[in-house]
Amino acid sequence: MTQAPQDRTNDSLIALRRILRATEIYERKLAHAAGLSPPQLRVLQIVAEKPDIGTTPKTLSVQMGVTQATVTALVDRLVRHGMVTRVPSQTDRRQINVVITTTGLAAVERAPDALQSQYVAAFEALEDWEQAQLVSSLERVAAMLKAGDIDASPVLAVRDIRAGNQWVDTKPRGKT
Template structure:
């Protein structure tokens, strides 16, 4: 094992803390501006991005990389806010479709730029080798924190994805 420079440890921990803090601040801004968590915002974004304007809970779960039960909880909460509606498919009555309401579209339009969108724009500007190195480094950090097997979606949030509260 190589000798670790104390300054490098501090630099790494500071960088991790900055990432966590940026995520926390974004969540607070999002909640204050439109009353949403990043996961709920992502559901609205996915629905709004569909050509049909609606999707099944299974489709949403697959796109978000979470279980269908998690999506059901998020949709229940969005429906209580009046941001989405549920209706049966006209082609398959067994299938439930989720659609964005006008209130949901308004909330989406008024939401601050999602933190992950900022990341995506910056990440896309990196060369292929830089992207690969960054992914490898982040995966290594997740492994070092025993977080490699934690169920996670591509939503930058600090709490439980279903509730938005810290775990």
């Protein structure tokens, strides 16, 4: 009703803001419940994506958007907690593979992704066409934010790992 176009922009921004804050706050709660900090949990989630081969600190730093020094510190703490181990690479002896332990995997499963726990159930309860529309809208928003080159898969891996699904192979990552 007589809604100016600017109001609509505001509405969308408000909704988006709510989504961001909600997940952010929820992430903190979840990590805390798992006895970890949010960044640590995020490392763990990424590392959990490849339980066998592990992930290099370089990859972690790129995916998380922090420097390698920061990753070193984070991994140090996770090692101290027994969540991951450092395994030297055989092919390139400069590289280190951060590999998750069974303890770490258990922690990740205990603290599922912030989005999933709240969101998945509600989403799957929707009608088929509603789901399709939501996906389309979200992808459009992502595109508007120029988020295309961001690798967003890792955090979803928990579910697939548990299901024994090897989608990682069929859906290669954006960067080489």
